[in-house]
Amino acid sequence: MTLSKPNRSAATITANRVDPAPISGICVTCLDGCEGPCEVGRSALKGREIIYPQPFGKVTAGAEKDYPVDFSHFNIQGTCVGAVGIEPDPDKATFPAVDCSTAVGADGSIKLAFPVFTGAVGSTEIARVNWEEMAVGAAISGVIVIVGENVCGMDPQLEMRNGRVVKSPEMDRRINTFKQWYDGTGGIIVQANVEDTRLGAIEYVIDKHGVEILELKWGQGAKDIGGEVKLPSLERALQL
Ligand code: SF4
Structure with a gap:
């Protein structure tokens, strides 16, 4: 099959x-x-x-692969007898009383209002134009948002010295947008692929922005088309 x-x-x-x-x-x-x-x-x-997924710059793309098991195969069977995790009192066992908060990290210092994180939203055009909604949404919801790979490397305003990032307005925007709405729960992860590591993107976000959660990748791109990018002009291609 x-x-x-x-x-x-x-x-x-x-x-x-x-x-x-x-x-x-x-x-x-x-x-x-x-x-x-x-x-x-x-x-x-x-x-x-x-x-390349179409139309360029307007879509996020997923796979059509079928999986033999998914969440639709599970049922949560309720019970009319007793309660778990709360008093068996209909005035207390209400939806608003549900507590999904948790803490992650080696010392449990990353507090989450809800245990989810976004997919990595990186250097693609669709990611760039929709970053604000993702970052603000994560910050006010108390969940984690992820800056995907290669944001510094694709930044048209990037400034480098000795092959290392010294200024990346696009990375600054990504982090500052989240920080502006951050209220103590949730977090921002910055992902780094091999090129980010070479460019010193990790040192840049730690030193300049105090980012505390990082994801190091051993390769480029999680998808088959990783490492490719479509560009609007020859000038932009030559710049990169
Ligand atoms: S596989 Fe089908 S759609 Fe593709 S070239 Fe052959 S006939 Fe056309």
Whole structure:
């Protein structure tokens, strides 16, 4: 049984012409001359551009892979008898009385109002333009927001000395937006890939902003397309 759906995805706006062979994702009758609504046909003509989620800068993309087990397979069965975690009193066992707070970190000093964190919101255009909502939302909700990798490296206003970051207005904006609304619960994580480490992005956010939660990555990108970026102009490509 194939759980993935190769060769077509809503993320790349591709599809099959007729039903696919499950393991390859190629149509059971691949038609001579077909330019493909599929990834194979389109990439043969347009190259790697077709693997980039579309429309560029306007979407966050997820996988269509099926998983044999997910949360929909579990039921929480309520009971009319007794209560757990609170007095069996209908005036006390109410929704607003639910306490989901927790603390994380080696010494438990990172207090969370709710035990979740966002995905890493990094250097992509969709991340940049939506950062404010994510950071403010996390700060006022008391949860963790993550600055994804390569924010300094992609910052058009970046200033470096001896190959190290000395000023990154975009990173400053990311952290300051969160701090402005931070009330003592929640937190901000800064992620660093190999390039961030080389640029000294971690030292920069610690020394300049006092960031206390970091995620070190051993590679670049969590996804198959990690390391690639689409740019609006040749000038920007040359700058990078
Ligand atoms: S090229 Fe056309 S016929 Fe062949 S697999 Fe792709 S969509 Fe199907």
